[in-house]
Amino acid sequence: MTTVTTDAADQAPLFGPDSQFGAFFDDPRWALAMIRATVLEAAHPQIGAALVDNSTFVAHPWRRLRNTFFSMRRMFGTDPVVREREAARLNRLHARMSGSDSRGRAYDAMDRATRAWVVATLFESAVTMCRLSGQPLDQDTMERMYAEYRTFLAALDGDAAELPQDLNDFWRYFDGVVENELENTEAARVILYRLFDHLPAPALLDGVPTLWAAGRAVAGPLLGAITVASLPEPYRRRAGLPEMPGASTLMQGAYLTAGLARFLPQGWINAESLIETLSLSPDSDDPRARMMSALGSRMKRASALLRLLTPLSGDLAPDADSAPSANTGGSRRSAVEFFRKVLDQTGDGYLDWPDLAAMARELATRLDLAEPEETRLYDAFAAWWRELQAALDTDGDGRVSADEYGTAAPSLAGPALIRVAEVLFDATDKDGNGAIDADEYRTLFRTAFHRNLTTTDGTYGRSAFVGDFLSFMSGRRAGTPYDPLLADA
Incomplete structure (x- = not known):
C-alpha cells in the first residue's frame, strides 16, 4: 500500500x-x-x-x-x-x-x-x-x-x-x-x-x-x-x-x-518570459514590443508590394494586414466591434452580469486587491450592470443582445459608470495621495505613461483618469491604455 x-x-x-x-x-x-x-x-x-x-x-x-x-x-x-x-x-x-x-x-x-x-x-x-x-x-x-x-x-x-x-x-x-x-x-x-x-x-x-x-x-x-x-x-x-x-x-x-x-541548456526556455512577451501590447514601451511592431510594419509593406506586383491584385480582397488597426490612436470602434471586443467578455454574444464581473475580476487581479477594495469594485460594476439592464434590456430576458445594444446606441457614461471609474482610481492610487504615479500606472496598465497622459509633476490625476475611462467606455475610442486591459485577447 x-x-x-x-x-x-x-x-x-x-x-x-x-x-x-x-x-x-x-x-x-x-x-x-x-x-x-x-x-x-x-x-x-x-x-x-x-x-x-x-x-x-x-x-x-x-x-x-x-x-x-x-x-x-x-x-x-x-x-x-x-x-x-x-x-x-x-x-x-x-x-x-x-x-x-x-x-x-x-x-x-x-x-x-x-x-x-x-x-x-x-x-x-x-x-x-x-x-x-x-x-x-x-x-x-x-x-x-x-x-x-x-x-x-x-x-x-x-x-x-x-x-x-x-x-x-x-x-x-x-x-x-x-x-x-x-x-x-x-x-x-x-x-x-x-x-x-x-x-x-x-x-x-x-x-x-x-x-x-x-x-x-x-x-x-x-x-x-x-x-x-x-x-x-x-x-x-x-x-x-x-x-x-x-x-x-x-x-x-x-x-x-x-x-x-x-x-537544451538550462534557462533557454522560460515560460514566464514567453507569456509576458505574448501579453505585451504593440504600443508598449517594452523593447520586445517595439521589435515586434517593427517586424509587423515590414511585413505589411512586403504584403502591399506583393499585391502591387500581382497581376490581378485589383480584383483581390484587401489584405487584413492593410486594414486600419483597432489600436491606432484616435480611431473609433463601431458599436458592434465595441460590443464584441469590450462588453462581451465571455464571448457568448450577449452582455450580462458575468461579462461585467469578468471586467471587475481582471482589474482586481491586475491590482492584486484585498477583500474590501475588491468588494467595492465588484459592487460598483454590479450597480453599472443594473443601470445598463434597465436602459437596454428591451425584451426583458435579463441580458442585452448585440442588436439591443446597437439599436439603442447608448451613451454609457451614466452615474454608475462614473462610480466604477472613481472606485478604480481609488484602487489604483495605492498610497491614497489623490494621484496615480508612474509605478501605480504601470501596475494597472503594464506600460509607462504615455506622453499625452504625463503632467508636470509626473502623475495622473483623478479627473483625467475618470475622463479617459468614460471616453473609452462610452465613446468607444480605441488606442487607449484600456484596450490592453479590457479588449485584448
Whole structure:
C-alpha cells in the first residue's frame, strides 16, 4: 500500500523551485498537458457549466492563460503569505460563480468535490505527459508530486479530504469520475472544436493578422487532434469524440518532440518570459514590443508590394494586414466591434452580469486587491450592470443582445459608470495621495505613461483618469491604455 504520509511530505519542501511542480514549470510538455487537463475539467458538468457562463477563455484566452499561470506560480511558490493571499483571492472569485446549466442542474464553483477534480486533472495530466513523452515517473516521484497537489488542494479547501490519501486509491477515483461523471459538455466542445480553430492572436501579434491566421489554420486542427488522442479512452468513447487516422502517432510524436527540450541548456526556455512577451501590447514601451511592431510594419509593406506586383491584385480582397488597426490612436470602434471586443467578455454574444464581473475580476487581479477594495469594485460594476439592464434590456430576458445594444446606441457614461471609474482610481492610487504615479500606472496598465497622459509633476490625476475611462467606455475610442486591459485577447 502506497500511502502519502505527512512524514514523507516533510522530507523536502512541497512548494518552490525544488518541488516536482517547479521542475515542470518551464517544460514545453506542460503546455500540452494543461490543454488536456482543461478539457477534462470542462467535461465535468459543474465545471463545464461554470466555464460557459462565467469564463473569458473563448474571447480572451491569452489573458486567461496569463492569469492562470501566475496564479499557479503564486500557489506553488515558497512564500506562505503569498500562497494564503492567493488562495483567499481564488476562493472569493469562485464564491461568486454559481447557477444552473442548460439542463437545469445547479453548479457551484465552491463545491469541494468539483474543486478536487480540477486538482486531480492537473496531477494526472502531468503523469500522463511524462509517460507519453517516454519519460515515465517512478513511484516515489509520483507519490511526492501527488503530495504536492493534495497540499495545494488543502491550501484552498482547508484540507485535501476530497482526494484519496493513497495514490493507488487515486487511480480508482480518477477512473470512476471519467467513467461515470464526465460528459460531452458544451465547454469541452468549444475548447476542442472552436477555440483552436478561431483562437485570437495574442496582443503582441495582433498587428499581423494574416500571419497569425495562416499559422492557426495549420496548428489549430493539429492541437485539437493531439488533445483528443491524449484523452482517456473511456471518455472519448462516451463523448463520441472522432478519432482521426494517425492521431495517436501524431500525439506521441508531439509529446516526444516536446520532451527533447530536456537536452537544451538550462534557462533557454522560460515560460514566464514567453507569456509576458505574448501579453505585451504593440504600443508598449517594452523593447520586445517595439521589435515586434517593427517586424509587423515590414511585413505589411512586403504584403502591399506583393499585391502591387500581382497581376490581378485589383480584383483581390484587401489584405487584413492593410486594414486600419483597432489600436491606432484616435480611431473609433463601431458599436458592434465595441460590443464584441469590450462588453462581451465571455464571448457568448450577449452582455450580462458575468461579462461585467469578468471586467471587475481582471482589474482586481491586475491590482492584486484585498477583500474590501475588491468588494467595492465588484459592487460598483454590479450597480453599472443594473443601470445598463434597465436602459437596454428591451425584451426583458435579463441580458442585452448585440442588436439591443446597437439599436439603442447608448451613451454609457451614466452615474454608475462614473462610480466604477472613481472606485478604480481609488484602487489604483495605492498610497491614497489623490494621484496615480508612474509605478501605480504601470501596475494597472503594464506600460509607462504615455506622453499625452504625463503632467508636470509626473502623475495622473483623478479627473483625467475618470475622463479617459468614460471616453473609452462610452465613446468607444480605441488606442487607449484600456484596450490592453479590457479588449485584448
